Amino acid sequence: MGASPSVDTGSGATVSRKADHIRINVEEDVSSKGVPSGFERYRFLHCALPEIDLADVEMATSFFGRSLDVPILISCMTGGVPEAEAINRTLAETAQAFGLALGLGSARVLLEHPTALPSFDMRRYAPDVPILANLGAVQLNKGVTTDDCRRLIDLLQADALVLHLNPLQEALQPEGDTEFGGLLERIEALVKALDTPVVVKEIGWGIAPDLVSRLVDAGVVAIDVAGAGGTSWSEVERHRMNSPVRARVAAAFADWGIPTAEVLVAARQAAPQAVIIASGGVRSGMDVAKAVALGADIVGLAGPFLRAAAHSPEAARELAMELVEVLRTTMFVVGVRNLTALRGTNRLILEGSSVDGQAGIVRRYKTRGRGEFLDITEDVVDFARVCGVRNGIIHVASPHTTAAIRINENEPLLLEDFRTLLDRLAPHGNYRHDNLSKRETVPPEEPQNGRSHCQHLLLSSSESLAIIDGALRLGDWQRVFLIELDAPRERQVTLQAVGR
Numbered sequence: 385m386g387a388s389p390s391v392d393t394g395s396g397a398t399v400s401r402k403a404d405h406i407r408i409n410v411e412e413d414v415s416s417k418g419v420p421s422g423f424e425r426y427r428f429l430h431c432a433l434p435e436i437d438l439a440d441v442e443m444a445t446s447f448f449g450r451s452l453d454v455p456i457l458i459s460c461m462t463g464g465v466p467e468a469e470a471i472n473r474t475l476a477e478t479a480q481a482f483g484l485a486l487g488l489g490s491a492r493v494l495l496e497h498p499t500a501l502p503s504f505d506m507r508r509y510a511p512d513v514p515i516l517a518n519l520g521a522v523q524l525n526k527g528v529t530t531d532d533c534r535r536l537i538d539l540l541q542a543d544a545l546v547l548h549l550n551p552l553q554e555a556l557q558p559e560g561d562t563e564f565g566g567l568l569e570r571i572e573a574l575v576k577a578l579d580t581p582v583v584v585k586e587i588g589w590g591i592a593p594d595l596v597s598r599l600v601d602a603g604v605v606a607i608d609v610a611g612a613g614g615t616s617w618s619e620v621e622r623h624r625m626n627s628p629v630r631a632r633v634a635a636a637f638a639d640w641g642i643p644t645a646e647v648l649v650a651a652r653q654a655a656p657q658a659v660i661i662a663s664g665g666v667r668s669g670m671d672v673a674k675a676v677a678l679g680a681d682i683v684g685l686a687g688p689f690l691r692a693a694a695h696s697p698e699a700a701r702e703l704a705m706e707l708v709e710v711l712r713t714t715m716f717v718v719g720v721r722n723l724t725a726l727r728g729t730n731r732l733i734l735e736g737s738s739v740d741g742q743a744g745i746v747r748r749y750k751t752r753g754r755g756e757f758l759d760i761t762e763d764v765v766d767f768a769r770v771c772g773v774r775n776g777i778i779h780v781a782s783p784h785t786t787a788a789i790r791i792n793e794n795e796p797l798l799l800e801d802f803r804t805l806l807d808r809l810a811p812h813g814n815y816r817h818d819n820l821s822k823r824e825t826v827p828p829e830e831p832q833n834g835r836s837h838c839q840h841l842l843l844s845s846s847e848s849l850a851i852i853d854g855a856l857r858l859g860d861w862q863r864v865f866l867i868e869l870d871a872p873r874e875r876q877v878t879l880q881a882v883g884r
């Protein structure tokens with residue numbers, strides 16, 4: 385990427401693409417459309433008596449054997465074009481001054497063109513902080529070897545190698561590298577052969593928990609979930625398209641991806657011991673604090689640092705200072721002394737939650753129609769994590785008379801059996817309720833859905849689940865379903881936590 389995680393073959397076209405990426409990110413609106421980062425769904429419960437001094441707040445941590453003053457990473461961006469050198473130098477000096485980690489842009493160009501080194505060689509300006517080298521994972525299928533990776537790490541004096549996954553960006557580019565077959569095996573082999581730790585990241589669409597588990601099993605030590613809600617690379621590529629059709633194809637993905645907060649919570653659950661980096665749409669020190677409270681070890685920002693560094697070194701320093709001061713102040717008024725306490729806080733609550741231990745929210749779902757078993761378990765687990773109740777009960781309720789809540793196993797054939805059972809007990813036929821002319825009051829546009837009501841009577845409107853020590857008690861096979869018994873529509877589910 386630019387700074388492009390994709391096509392860095394070192395050709396003239398690549399150089400112009402990298403320059404395009406910087407220009408577009410600085411000048412255009414490249415944010416994702418209609419998919420927020422998810423951090424806006426949370427807020428901290430203010431603590432009026434923190435019982436610590438502001439000066440006691442400690443944000444330091446370590447990352448790949450080096451110290452950080454704050455858990456912030458300048459995410460991988462650029463290198464390989466002349467304008468990248470000044471930007472990277474500003475970012476490196478900012479990282480060094482504020483004790484942040486520094487990611488470098490995709491460096492395949494460097495393997496073929498050693499003359500590109502000055503734009504990547506940032507150890508000169510950031511001697512003490514962790515520096516992360518970067519390559520497109522797909523390049524492992526295109527001839528990049530373990531020795532190449534070692535050479536890169538040595539050249540850049542990097543503390544870790546980041547492999548980025550960007551299948552959607554590659555698919556949108558006419559010249560993209562889309563050979564992703566067998567890549568996990570290659571990543572695993574590389575991880576085993578290298579002495580340097582390997583991080584895997586997305587570029588803004590998120591790494592779902594099933595892949596997090598497979599990557600961790602493959603030996604990857606850190607995952608940057610890089611979710612949706614910030615820079616959208618389909619939007620960036622859209623600005624590069626000459627063909628209106630290709631531009632429309634890119635535009636179709638403006639709301640693609642898993643919101644960062646959502647994918648972060650899921651990744652932490654999937655890999656409790658792994659280093660998890662949260663990035664994608666992190667835009668303030670408050671977002672950094674929320675990400676840590678949701679389970680991140682390190683929090684990354686790309687777009688905001690690029691725009692600041694492209695403006696001036698002073699702007700980059702001011703951005704870093706603002707992030708640090710908002711994070712410090714947030715920790716103070718949440719009453720947490722250090723990052724461990726921030727991670728364990730129960731003062732991060734979902735928007736709509738109340739402050740008295742009776743937290744409740746309403747979630748909305750669009751159902752696809754009769755017989756749909758919509759699995760809402762992750763939302764319930766997510767709510768349990770942040771509702772502020774450590775020991776108590778979560779009540780999951782549908783306020784509808786033709787949409788039920790039930791717990792069972794999510795196995796497709798079993799779901800078919802359930803549908804058959806319901807249809808046997810309340811089959812197609814004549815229902816008195818459908819004889820609208822005989823009913824006393826009939827709302828406008830009343831559907832004929834006596835059967836849906838009868839099926840609902842056999843199910844239930846709610847389920848209650850225990851939270852013990854902050855974790856939802858669900859059996860291995862238990863999933864929570866919202867069951868649609870009528871036509872497609874928007875449904876609500878109330879989640880309420882009671883306890884302490």
Ligand SMILES: Cc1cc2nc3c(=O)[nH]c(=O)nc-3n(C[C@H](O)[C@H](O)[C@H](O)COP(=O)(O)O)c2cc1C
Pocket residue numbers: 385386387388389390405406409459460461462488489490518546547548585586587588610613614615663664665666684685686687688690
């Ligand atoms: C100009 C630019 C260039 C980027 N180049 C790379 C890259 O070479 N490798 C990579 O892994 N990610 C790259 N990214 C993606 C970022 O690291 C990050 O995952 C993504 O932009 C989402 O974060 P944000 O919303 O804070 O921008 C780039 C981002 C920007 C803005």
